[in-house]
Amino acid sequence: xxxxxxxxxxxYPGGPADAITGVDLDLAGREMVALVGPNGxxxxxxxRSLLGLLRLRSGQVVVDHRVIGTWSRLELARRIALVxxxxxxxxxxxxxxxxxxxxxxxxxxxxxxxATDREAIDRALTRCDLLPLRARRVETLSGGEWQxxxxxxxxxxxxxxxxxxxxxxxxxxxxxxxxxxxxxxxxAEGLSALVVTHQLNLAARFADRMVxxxxxxxxxxxxxxxxLQADQVSxxxxxxxxxxxxxxxRPQIVPLRDYS
Amino acid sequence: MKVALALxxxxxxxxxxxxxxxxxxxxxxxxxxxFGGAGGPAASIVRQIRxxxxxxxxxxxxxxxxxxAALQALVRNPLADPFLLGISGGAGLAATLALGLGLxxxxxxxxxxxxxxxxxxxxxxxxxxVAGRPLDPRVLVLAGVVVSAFTGALMAAIxxxxxxxxxxxxxxxxxxxxxxxxWTAVTSFALxxxxxxxxxxxxxxxxxxxxxxxxPAVSLGLDVVRARRIVYLASSLLTxxxxxxxxxxxxxxxxxxxxxxxxxxxxxxxxLPAVFFASGAFLVLADAAARSIVRxxxxxxxxxxxxxxxxxxxxxxxxxxx
Numbered sequence: 001x002x003x004x005x006x007x008x009x010x011x012y013p014g015g016p017a018d019a020i021t022g023v024d025l026d027l028a029g030r031e032m033v034a035l036v037g038p039n040g041x042x043x044x045x046x047x048r049s050l051l052g053l054l055r056l057r058s059g060q061v062v063v064d065h066r067v068i069g070t071w072s073r074l075e076l077a078r079r080i081a082l083v084x085x086x087x088x089x090x091x092x093x094x095x096x097x098x099x100x101x102x103x104x105x106x107x108x109x110x111x112x113x114x115a116t117d118r119e120a121i122d123r124a125l126t127r128c129d130l131l132p133l134r135a136r137r138v139e140t141l142s143g144g145e146w147q148x149x150x151x152x153x154x155x156x157x158x159x160x161x162x163x164x165x166x167x168x169x170x171x172x173x174x175x176x177x178x179x180x181x182x183x184x185x186x187x188a189e190g191l192s193a194l195v196v197t198h199q200l201n202l203a204a205r206f207a208d209r210m211v212x213x214x215x216x217x218x219x220x221x222x223x224x225x226x227x228l229q230a231d232q233v234s235x236x237x238x239x240x241x242x243x244x245x246x247x248x249x250r251p252q253i254v255p256l257r258d259y260s
Numbered sequence: 261m262k263v264a265l266a267l268x269x270x271x272x273x274x275x276x277x278x279x280x281x282x283x284x285x286x287x288x289x290x291x292x293x294x295f296g297g298a299g300g301p302a303a304s305i306v307r308q309i310r311x312x313x314x315x316x317x318x319x320x321x322x323x324x325x326x327x328x329a330a331l332q333a334l335v336r337n338p339l340a341d342p343f344l345l346g347i348s349g350g351a352g353l354a355a356t357l358a359l360g361l362g363l364x365x366x367x368x369x370x371x372x373x374x375x376x377x378x379x380x381x382x383x384x385x386x387x388x389x390v391a392g393r394p395l396d397p398r399v400l401v402l403a404g405v406v407v408s409a410f411t412g413a414l415m416a417a418i419x420x421x422x423x424x425x426x427x428x429x430x431x432x433x434x435x436x437x438x439x440x441x442x443w444t445a446v447t448s449f450a451l452x453x454x455x456x457x458x459x460x461x462x463x464x465x466x467x468x469x470x471x472x473x474x475x476p477a478v479s480l481g482l483d484v485v486r487a488r489r490i491v492y493l494a495s496s497l498l499t500x501x502x503x504x505x506x507x508x509x510x511x512x513x514x515x516x517x518x519x520x521x522x523x524x525x526x527x528x529x530x531x532l533p534a535v536f537f538a539s540g541a542f543l544v545l546a547d548a549a550a551r552s553i554v555r556x557x558x559x560x561x562x563x564x565x566x567x568x569x570x571x572x573x574x575x576x577x578x579x580x581x582x
Contacts, residue, residue, distance in 0.1 A: 053478060077481030084475045090336050091471055091526035101472070104465055105481040150476075157480070 002161055002192055003027040003050065003080075007059035010049050018057065019045040020216040027161065032183065032193045034203035036227075037213035038237050043196045044085075046213065047165055050194070051082065077105040081154035085165040087146075089138065096134040098149050099124055102156025124155040127182065143170035151179065155186075162186065162193045168202060180206045204228055204250045212236060225251050263523050267537045271318075274541035274548075278314035279306055281552040313441035316449060317547040317561075318540035320438075320502045321512050323453050325539025326532055327495040327502075328513025329520075330460045333467040333528065334491045335397040338521070342499040342513040345400065345492075346407030350380025351503040353411040356418050356430045366440065369433055370504040377500025380407050385492065395488040435560030436507030438547050445505060452501050456494035457536075463491055464528035471526070509562045511569030512543050518573070 008023040020042040027033055035043050048054045050061055052068040061068040063079060071079075081102070102124065103117040125131050128148040138146060147170055154162055164183065168176040183193050184206055197203050203210055204224040211221040214236040220227045228251040230243045240256040279291045286302055294306035327342040335344070354376025355369050363372065387403035388395050419427055460467075466487035469477040477484050502509070516539035517531070524530050546564040553559060 051479065053475070073478060073483045074481040077479060080479075082475070082479035084473075084479070087473060087476055089472050090332070090338050091521065093526055097525070097527060101469065101476075101480050104469065109465060110462070153480075163479075 001026055001028050003061070003063050003194075005050060005059065005061045008046065008049050008061065009057045009059055010045055010054045011057055012045070012054075018216060020049065020213075022059070023049075023213070023216070023218055025050070025211060025218070025221075027192050027194055029160070029192055030187055030190055031209070032187045032195065032207050034207035034210045035194060035196045035213060036198065036200055036203050036210055037219075039198065041213045042216040043198075043213055044165065045216075047082075047163060047194075047196055051080065051163070052076065074105060077157060077159070079159055080161040080163060081157040081159035083147075083150045083154045083162065083164045083167055085167075085169060087150060092137045092139060094134070095130060095136050095138060095141070095149055096121060096125065098138055099130070099134075099152045099156050102153040102158075105157050105159075120156050120158060124152040127155060128152040129178075144172065144175045147171060148175075148179070151182070160191060162191055164193065164195045166197055167195060168197065168199060176202065200228060200233070201246070201252045204252060205246050205248065228253055263520075263534060267534060267541075270541045271537050274544040275314055275318070278317065278544040278548045279310045281548045282310060283551065283556045285552070312443045312446045313438050313547065314544050315446045316441040316505065317438050317544045319446070319449055319453060320506055320509070321543025321546075322536035322540035323457060323498045324502050324509065324512040324543070325516040325535040326457060326460055327499050328539075329517035329528070329532060329535045330463070330467055330491050330495045331513070332517060333471040334395075334488060334495075335401055336471055336473065337401075338518065339514070340401075341510065342495065342502075343508060343510065345404035345496065346380045346384050346411070347377045347496055347499045348503060348508040349408040349411030349415075350376040350378075350383070351500060352376070352430075352434050352508065353415045353418075354379070355433055356415050356422075359426045359430050359433075360418050360422055373433075373507075374500055374504035376411075377496075377503050380411065381493075381496040381500060383407050384496075393485060395485070395492055397488075400492070432560060433507050436509040436562040437550065437558065437560050438506050439558060449501060449505055453498055456498040459490055459494040460498075461532050463487065463494070464532060467491065467528040467532075468526075507560075507562065509543065509546075509565055511565045511573065512539055512546075515539075515569050515572055516542060 003026070005023065005025045009018050009021050011018045023046055035046065037043055045054065049056060052061065063071065099121050100113065103113065103120060107117065125134055128151050130148055130152055133141065133145060138149060141149065147167065151167070162183065167179055171179060180202060183195065187193055195203065195207065207224060209222060210224050210227040212219045212227050219236055220232055228243060230241055233241050233253055241253050242256060244252045244254050246252045276288065276291060280286050280288060284305060286306065290302040291306055294303035324342050328340070331342060331344065332338050332340045351373040354372040358368050358372035384400065384403045384407050385394065387406065388400045419430060466482060469480050469482045470487060470491070474484055516535045520531055520534045520538055524534055546568065547561050550559045550561045550564045
C-alpha cells in the first residue's frame with residue numbers, strides 16, 4: 001500500500017462542524033481510485049488532508065509506512081504530484097516554464113536545468129499534446145489547454161502517485177476522454193492515481209475502485225458495480241436514478257426525469 | 261545577453277550623469293579626471309559629494325526594486341509596492357515623533373525611521389498570524405493597510421500639534437532625498453543590504469512557486485510558510501533601511517520589475533538581478549534630475565520618481581492589459 005488513511009476527521013479553522021468524519025482510504029501501486037460524491041461532501045477536504053495540508057482532529061495518513069507529518073514538503077512532492085482544480089497566476093509564464101516547475105523537486109535549489117530536466121519536460125509536453133503550445137503564455141490558453149499544462153507539470157515531477165482534483169471540470173467530451181485515457185495509460189505503466197470527480201459515469205468507466213463520500217463520511221467503496229447501486233446513488237444525490245451499462249460493461253448512472 | 265548589455269550601458273550612463281549634474285554642473289572631462297586622481301574643487305566634489313550620493317541612490321534603488329519584485333510574487337499581485345505593507349507608515353510616524361520631541365543629530369531621523377519601520381514589520385507580521393497560519397498574502401495586505409492607516413492618523417495628529425518648522429522638516433524627510441549621503445551611509449547600507457539581498461536572490465525558486473498560489477506551491481515541494489517568512493522579513497528589513505536612508509521614494513519598486521518582466525519573463529532567477537541594476541540606474545537618474553531641474557533648489561527625489569513613474573506605469577499597465 002502506497003498511501004493509507006485511517007479515521008480521518010478534519011474541520012476548517014472556524015468551521016461549524018467536521019468537514020470529514022472517520023474517513024478510511026487506501027491507494028495501492030498501479031491503481032486508479034476515484035473519489036466521488038455530491039458537491040460539498042468533503043472531497044476536496046479529504047484531498048487536502050491526504051496531502052497533509054489540513055490539521056487533522058483525529059486519524060492519520062501514512063505514505064510508504066511513514067506518517068505524513070514526518071515527510072518534508074520536498075520529499076512528499078517527489079512521491080505525490082497534485083493537479084489542482086483551479087489555478088491563477090499574476091505573471092505571464094510560458095507553458096514550458098510552467099511545466100518546468102515540476103523539475104524543481106528533482107534538482108538542488110541552486111543548480112540550473114540540465115539535459116535530464118529538459119528531456120522530462122519534453123516528455124511531459126508530448127504526453128499531454130502540448131508541444132505546439134510550449135512557447136505560449138499560460139494566460140492565452142483555453143481552460144482545457146491550461147488543465148493539460150497542469151497535468152504535464154505533475155508528470156514532469158516524476159512522482160509515483162498522481163492526485164487529480166476535478167481534472168475534467170473544464171474539458172469537452174474529447175479532451176475529457178483523452179485525459180482519462182492518459183491517466184489510465186500512466187497507471188498501466190506503474191503510477192497510481194487518485195481522481196476526485198463528481199462525474200460518476202466517467203469514474204465508473206476508468207477507475208479500478210470508487211469511494212463514495214456523502215456528508216463527510218464514506219458511504220461505499222469498492223468496484224464501480226458495488227458502489228454505483230441505484231438506491232445508494234439516489235439516496236446520496238437526492239435524485240432518482242437507474243443504472244445502465246457502458247460498452248465495456250461498467251455501470252452508468254442515468255438520472256430519471258421528474259414527470260410528476 | 262542583449263538585455264544584460266543594455267542594462268550595463270544604462271548603469272554606466274546613469275552614473276556618469278549622476279556625477280556630472282548638480283548645483284555645479286561638471287563636464288565629462290572633470291568627472292573622468294577626478295577618477296584619475298586629479299586635485300582641485302571639481303575632483304573633490306565628484307569624489308567626496310557626488311560619488312557617495314550616486315552609489316547610495318544606486319544601492320537603495322536596486323534594493324527597492326528587488327523588494328518590489330519579491331513582494332509582488334509573495335502577495336501575488338504585480339501592482340504591489342515595497343511600501344504596501346505599512347513600513348513607510350511606521351517609519352514616518354517614528355521620524356515625526358523624533359522631530360516633535362526635538363531629537364537632533366544627523367542620525368536621529370534615520371534611526372527613528374528605521375526603528376519605526378521595524379515596529380511596523382513586527383506589527384504587520386503579528387496581525388497576519390491572527391487568521392491561523394502566518395503571512396497569508398490576503399491577510400498580509402490587509403494588515404499592511406490597517407497599520408498604514410493607524411500610523412497615518414497618529415502622524416497627522418502629531419503634525420497638527422507641531423510648529424511650522426517641524427512640519428516642513430517632517431514633510432521633506434518623508435518625501436525623501438539623498439542630500440545627506442556620505443561614505444559612511446554608503447558603507448553601512450551596503451553592509452546591511454548584502455544579507456537580505458542575498459536571501460531574496462537565493463529565494464528565486466521559492467518566489468516562482470509562491471506566485472502560483474499555496475496549493476500548487478506546496479505540491480511542487482515548497483515549504484510555503486518558511487518561504488513566505490524569509491521573503492517577508494528580507495524584503496521588509498531592506499525596505500525599512502531604505503526609508504531610514506532616504507525617506508519614502510515611491511514607484512521605484514514598481515517600474516523596473518514590471519519593465520524587466522516584459523523583457524525577460526517572470527522567472528526570478530533572471531528577473532531579480534536585472535531589476536537590481538535597472539532600479540538602481542533609475543533612482544540615480546531620478547536623483548540627478550531632482551538636483552538639476554530647478555538648480556540650486558533640490559526637489560525631493562520622490563517627486564521625480566512619481567512624476568516619471570506614474571505615466572510610465574500607466575503605459576505599461578495599458579500595454580499589459582491590451
